[in-house]
Amino acid sequence: MLQVAFIREHRDEVIERLQQRNMDASQMIDNVITLDEQRRKLQTQLDNTLAESNTIAKEIGNLYKSGKASEANALKEKGAQLKEDSKGLEDQLNRKAEELTELLYQIPNIPHHTVPAGNTDEDNEEVFKEGDIPKLHANAKPHWELVKELDIIDFELGNKITGAGFPVYKGKGAKLQRALIAYFLDKNTAAGYNEVQVPHLVNEASGFGTGQLPDKEGQMYHATNVEPSLYLIPTGEVPATNIYRDDILSLSQLPQQLTTYTPCFRVEAGSYGADVRGLNRLHQFDKVEILRVEHPEQSYKAFEGMIEHVKDILRELKLPYRILRLCGGDLGFAAALTYDFEVFSTAQDRWLEISSVSNFETFQSNRLKLRFRNQDGKTQLCHTLNGSSLALPRVLAGIIENYQTEDGIQIPEVLIPYTGFDKI
RNA sequence: GGAGAAAUGGCAGAGUGGUCGAAUGCGGCAGUCUUGAAAACUGUUGAGGGUCACACCUCCGGGGGUUCGAAUCCCUCUUUCUCCGCCA
Known part of the structure; x- marks a missing residue:
């Protein structure tokens, strides 16, 4: 706010x-x-x-x-x-x-001066692109067909247990997912982010703290049979950022860097069509998040650092990707600046968003009352930033589709130590 | 789940109705001393609102009440600790 x-x-x-x-x-x-x-x-x-x-x-x-x-x-x-x-x-x-x-x-954050004008995602500005788009064999298929043939992700089974958008990962699919989580967390901690495990349900104050409430009330699952009622987290950002609610940090405590792995729950009402097929959009998915609390003068440098970090991961995974600077119309409510990362899925012939890195400046910290003591001894609001590193399902989709061969799915080299196998 | 105790400033810890935003110690910051540091000494040191700046107001786990007046009394909730029980 x-x-x-x-x-x-x-x-x-x-x-x-x-x-x-x-x-x-x-x-x-x-x-x-x-x-x-x-x-x-x-x-x-x-x-x-x-x-x-x-x-x-x-x-x-x-x-x-x-x-x-x-x-x-x-x-x-x-x-x-x-x-x-x-x-x-x-x-x-x-x-x-x-x-x-x-x-x-009700008033959203003020966009950063580099945010381009525009109304929809078509107006987002591509700022970077890297990686070779693989040439697939003639029988290449989208991931929802492949995972069914290989029996590694079962959407129908999830539907039986819970409903649409809650897949069951099986066998090597489950293992690959776990490998990705471990790999992401290792990359993040190696880069200086402290790993935390946080609650997956949050109270109302936390929802307000990071700006999901009241803006996205309808997007969150809400457990109302308990008092006080609790929300299932739509992203690890919510519990992780609220760690710092009502804090006053000393200068020496800045920056704070966290990484957390959590499932994410989203109602995603009104979605339909090809956009939501397979892993493209789910009600429950896993994500590894990185988060920083920064001195205001350092926050855009930190932002660049986060961008480089996510780039590094995608390079290691050898996935073709691009970076978009979101336009004013597409920018989230609380963000001042957001870069989206998209991986190109050759089989679907489209870009899939796999990470979103944002600087919220003081918008969240003002709600959170997250401050630091500056050089004059006065309290001042911190800047908060976060990004996905990365969202699992679409990375999984990207790997499955881009790494498919005539006789199965190749595992990216960096993941083999984590999976213990090199092919599905 | 049962019984008891407790929750005060960064930490520890006094404070049972007015002189308390709150003793004292530690820590932090500034200074003296020192070539520098340590020690010692001196001063300073919670947050928010408000003001040009003062004044002033609010906050002693959360909420409510009693009173002219509450950190202090009452109710309630939450949390923590000890003991017992149960349990992944």
């Missing part, structure tokens, strides 16, 4: 930069400024009332001590009246503050 003080001081700039998202925020921004003014006015009134009430309470204490009970009793009435006043003011203040917060929740 954007900082009110920033909005107040940079009204025109905020409106102008949000236009990059194809939204006219002027009305919202002006409402924020008005609500904030009203809020502060009420706060002052309340403070003054409480100050008076405090003074009287002290006086009464002194009067009792000096034995002037009757005078003290006279003052009590006034104190009671002030208390009543303060309650009324407090109610008004809370309502106003809530209204302001709700409005702020």
Whole structure:
């Protein structure tokens, strides 16, 4: 969420930069400024009332001590009246503050100045491309056919147990999946990310902290038969980032680098057609995530570092990929800048998104109250970043499709030590 | 699941109705001393709101209550610890 003080001081700039998202925020921004003014006015009134009430309470204490009970009793009435006043003011203040917060929740992050204009994914800007697209044999097939023939991923079985979008990985398919997870985690920890295992259900405060709530309420599975209700995580980002909620880090604690492997659960309502075939879109999938908490001056350098890291993994896997800089219209609610990685699937003849690296700047940390103590000893909001390294199903799809041969699927060399076999 | 105890600033730990945003110690920061460091000494050191800056307000696990006044009393929830039971 954007900082009110920033909005107040940079009204025109905020409106102008949000236009990059194809939204006219002027009305919202002006409402924020008005609500904030009203809020502060009420706060002052309340403070003054409480100050008076405090003074009287002290006086009464002194009067009792000096034995002037009757005078003290006279003052009590006034104190009671002030208390009543303060309650009324407090109610008004809370309502106003809530209204302001709700409005702020609806305003997305300000795009980074490099974010290109545009409405849809067609307007995303390709910034990098690497790797050879393999020439497949004549009988090459998409992964959903291959995995069925080889009996390594069973969609129908998952459908029986749970429903569509919850596949069962079997035999070498399961092993390959596990190999990828181990390989990703090893790469990430070698690069300095600390491995953590986190809960797969989170409370409401965590959902708000990273910005999934209230924006993506409908996208998350929600367990409501427990009190308080819990959400199944749509990404490891949510629990991992919330590790830092309400923290004040020292300069020496920055940067923080985490990596975590988690399943991810997404409702994905309204999806249909070829986009969602096979592994392309699931309700449950695995992902290894990398996450950083950075000094604001370092965050874009860190962003580049994360991009290079993901590149390195894809190079090792020898998968052809490209990097897109998301346009304003495609940029996620909380992100200031996002680069998507896409692997080319030869058999499907299309690009599959396998990673998304974002800098949220202070958007998440403002909600999280994640701060650090700067050189002047003042608290200041950190920048948060995260990215997938990587999302499993589409990497799996990319490997299965691009590495297919007439007599089975070759395993990428770097994975063989993890799988223990070189062909499926 | 049962019984008991507890939750205070970065940490430890005082504080049972007004003089408490809170003793003291440790840690942190700054200074003195030193060639430099350590030690010692001196000062300083929670967060948020508000203000040009002060003033002022809020916060002692969360929420609610009693009172003119709550860290302190009451209710409730959560968490932690000890003992017992059960269990992957």
